Amino acid sequence: MPAGGAGERGERARTIAVTLPWDRIMMGGRVFLAIGKTLMWPNRRLCDLLKIEHPIIQAPMAGSATPQLAAAVSNAGGLGSLGCASMLPDGLRNVARQMRASTERPFNLNFFVFPRPNTSDAVLTGVIDRLRPYYEELSLDEPSRKLPPIGPGFDDEKLELLLEIRPPVVSFHFGIPDAADVGRLKRAGIAIIGTATNVAEARKLVDGGADAVIAQGWEAGGHRGSHARNGPGDGVGAMALVPQVVDAVKLPVIAAGGIADGRGIAAAFALGASGVQIGTGFLSCDEAGTDAPRRALMRAASDMDTMVTDAFTGRAARARRTRYALEMEESRTPLPDFPQMVALSAPLGDAGAKGDFAFHLYGQAAALNRELPAGELMRTLVAETSDVFEALSAGKEMPA
Amino acid sequence: MPAGGAGERGERARTIAVTLPWDRIMMGGRVFLAIGKTLMWPNRRLCDLLKIEHPIIQAPMAGSATPQLAAAVSNAGGLGSLGCASMLPDGLRNVARQMRASTERPFNLNFFVFPRPNTSDAVLTGVIDRLRPYYEELSLDEPSRKLPPIGPGFDDEKLELLLEIRPPVVSFHFGIPDAADVGRLKRAGIAIIGTATNVAEARKLVDGGADAVIAQGWEAGGHRGSHARNGPGDGVGAMALVPQVVDAVKLPVIAAGGIADGRGIAAAFALGASGVQIGTGFLSCDEAGTDAPRRALMRAASDMDTMVTDAFTGRAARARRTRYALEMEESRTPLPDFPQMVALSAPLGDAGAKGDFAFHLYGQAAALNRELPAGELMRTLVAETSDVFEALSAGKEMPA
Known part of the structure; x- marks a missing residue:
């Protein structure tokens, strides 16, 4: 939002919110009946880019995100993801096959980008x-003293494999591959998402050819997607990070960190995001690979855990x-x-x-988790978000 | 929001958002004309408690918040605040007199609560x-080796002085005074606000008699209001903190941390807050006591500063x-x-x-600062928030 963001008001179609005790409205002489509620997202850039119904990405969470979880999220209109950083080629081919057998909708495979350890x-x-x-x-x-030999996070072998598998979406953590590699993936019809934990990293993702940027706030569970090692005091909270990334890049921005219900999703859109990525919030789903001890921990979680x-x-x-x-x-x-x-x-x-x-x-909002099948959680998230949008507009004074 | 928050929908007045290319609407056979936009806040609990028009608190910021700044914010319908922790009695009487001479609206005096250093x-x-x-x-x-002798943060002398001065609002940082002292202040007609950086602290403020709770996120500039010293890894981001505090306490919750424009304010309300406290965002105002070097730093600030x-x-x-x-x-x-x-x-x-x-x-959203007189910043914040509320509801599908 530019300074003095009220400026454009006159040029836009005007929206009037009317609070009615009944469920029909007359306009232009015609009567409109409310026939159930369908949420139209106020910003459809991410939905259009990824060809999904709801701009909710289930975070890849290697080890916790199963093909069952990812497929359930995709089938419910979101984007299911799988963390593939440590998968061998056959394993990767296998999960891609599983995903295609369980959903006809887009899904996301996630990889790490890091230098060879030394x-x-x-x-x-x-x-x-x-x-x-x-x-x-x-x-x-x-x-x-024997540390395992580990290659770089993303290499030619993984690139060729992805060009063979052609998942609809690929996301990267800790950075983004070379622009030439990204270009080949994009020409193969794959949408590319990268993670940034600050504005400078978001700009690097744009330069690297990403199609969308995840702005990962300090609240997020799991590995911070910082492109270099963190120093003391690093870590920008989502409330401050998301609007600054939105201002800095022209791509759709996906807010992540501390988002677990419709309040967080609506807040992300208020901050200018075009979508959200939720990780911890899906860890309590029936389909998640979360083991029993961690499920119990999250059931008792507090914000300071x-x-x-x-x-x-x-x-x-x-x-x-x-x-x-x-x-x-x-x-x-x-x-x-x-x-x-x-x-x-x-x-x-x-x-x-x-x-x-x-x-x-896990992240700082684990206490907000719900123990539901993933499809039901998706429907709950969309309904809650719709309710929050409604509540925020309901207070507006009626023209008289 | 309880799990499955869509449940109450049927009992509520129904709100329908209609996007029109013109500025009148017919309803129930009558024509309503849009006559300019007045923002009605979707949650007026804090406005009602503090008797203010807009639920925007300018943070006390000792040394930077001047009586001129606080009065300008109060006169614009928000709540101006002054950091009084280190003021002597005469200085405190003097600023209270200045505030009463410059505004007829409520204002807030802020104090620290800490044990005698040892x-x-x-x-x-x-x-x-x-x-x-x-x-x-x-x-x-x-x-x-000579450290200055310093008393506790809040003592009988300050209590008696506040009972004499009777500011409309008093806020506390690092804790809350004894319940008996809080009771005396409240019986004198003073509204009491406390700061929490996590859910447990918010509960302590409720038990201590606070009328409203500031949920201060990790993003916030200045001293964290933690009731004890921070440990490594402490610090809950506003996106995760605000909804958890809202769920934990029945009082109005004031979101703080990383909020600098209408996007942040709307996000805070989406998370369930009844108001916001903005500190850094007011540091670039003409009336702030911010010196020239810090103004220059904030002009060039990034999210990682x-x-x-x-x-x-x-x-x-x-x-x-x-x-x-x-x-x-x-x-x-x-x-x-x-x-x-x-x-x-x-x-x-x-x-x-x-x-x-x-x-x-200063805080993590300093890059969003505007260099404006405080009254104009207040009007900008309200207009921006209204625009965001509107944008969030505009996408909703029209009943057909």
Whole structure:
């Protein structure tokens, strides 16, 4: 919105909201009857781009988003997503086949973009010294100095595979591939979405050829999509981030972070977004791959349950606040490159009692979760959003 | 919003939004003409409580909020506020007199609630060792071991003074006074507002007798109103915080953090708020006490300019990201109790070149600031909000 945003008012079609105690209205001499409510989204840019009915993207959430969940969301008119970063070619072909068998609507495959890890001996020695007491406490052997060899996050093999599979939508986290690769995907008819955690990253996604930008707020569960490692104090809340990204880029902006119900969806549209991405909100759905302990945690969640830490994977992620995460954040030991740190933290999580070392990814609005089938959650979200839009306009004074 | 919030729809008056290319509408056989637009707020709980026209509170911002700024906001129908935490009795009587001379409308005086500082020798020695290199770099004498004696944030003297002055509204930061004191203020006709940074704090404010609760998101500039010192990873973004506070308390909720234009205000109402508190957004107003260097910084601000640090005062505050703040956050030296840390950081800020040690308080949406007189900013905010409400309802399908 430009400064003094009231300026264009005269040029637009005028909207008058009328609150009636009954369900018909006369206009231009004709009587119009209200015949049930159909939400027409106030901004259809994302719907038009992705060919979806409702601008609600279920976040990819590797390990939690199943083909069943994604298909249910797509079938309900949203965009179902699958986190494919660590899938091998056959696995990827298989889930794409599953998606196509379960829905005729668009779906999204998500990949990570990161440089090949290159952890120095000094960093490895430092973090092992830092972790040794935890390993001893849990009666584990000495932490292994052998970090797994891991390639870059997105490479030629994955590109060729995507050109073969041709999913309707591909989204990227932590950055965007080379413009040439993005160009090939787009020419194959694939819509490209990237994640930004600040305005500068949003601009990089535009330059890289993205078709839409996810503005991921500080509230979001899971890995922050920052294109570089986070520093202390990084993290822009959605309320401040979304309008600044909307002002900075001409693409449709998808708000993410802390959005779990119709209030959050309506707020995102108020901020100028053309859609939302919801992750944590889908974790309690029947079709999600969320295990029983995490379902129980979310049932009892509060707004202060989580924190941002890189102590599990080497990249900042919002996860449940545990003793391990708090102590590692306090000490700020330099960590192995993403995702090699997983090799050192995973044995702790597997062995840890009382959840002190558990890696539970979720966001700041987990307390708003509903335990519903995904299709029913989608319908609830749309109905709630419609109700909020209605409530916001209902207060307007009637012309007299 | 309860799960499945669509339930009540049938019991409510039905609202139909109609987009017309002209400015009259027939209803029930009568013709209604649009005679200019008057925004009727969709939720008037805060307006009714505080007896204000527009539910927009200008944040107190000690040192930046002048009586001129506060009076301009109150006169424009909002609630002007003054930060009075460090004022002596005569100064407080004086600003109250100034406010009453400049506006007949309600205004707000803000106070801090904190325990008497009790910094240990060990902490003092540790922080002085940490600061010594900075003092040397700036050619300052050895940091002083003499911290100023500071009483508690709110005491009997301030209570009696407020009962004498009887401002229409009093707001508290970092907590709320004893219930007995709050009761006396309320019986004197003063409306009481408290700040919460999470749901548990909001509940404490309700128990303490507050009339309304500010839900202060992570995005907000200035001191976080947390009732205890912040830990790593604390900080709930407004998008997640506001609906959870709305669900937890029955009082009107005032959203704060990252709100700078009509988009943010409309988003706050979508999340269930009854009003907003805007701080940074008023710092560029002509009447604000913002000095020229900070005005220039905000003119060039980006979403990543700031961070949360306690390195200046001993309590977490969102301020400009500087070398000093970043290095202090990295090292996490235990600091003297709030506000005694000011005695040690202020000489650095006064002497520091290139802004490395400057303490510039502002929030994550500073880039959205407008340089306007406060009354004009208020009118702009209301017009923008009205436009957003309209845009959100305009997409709704017309009954046919």
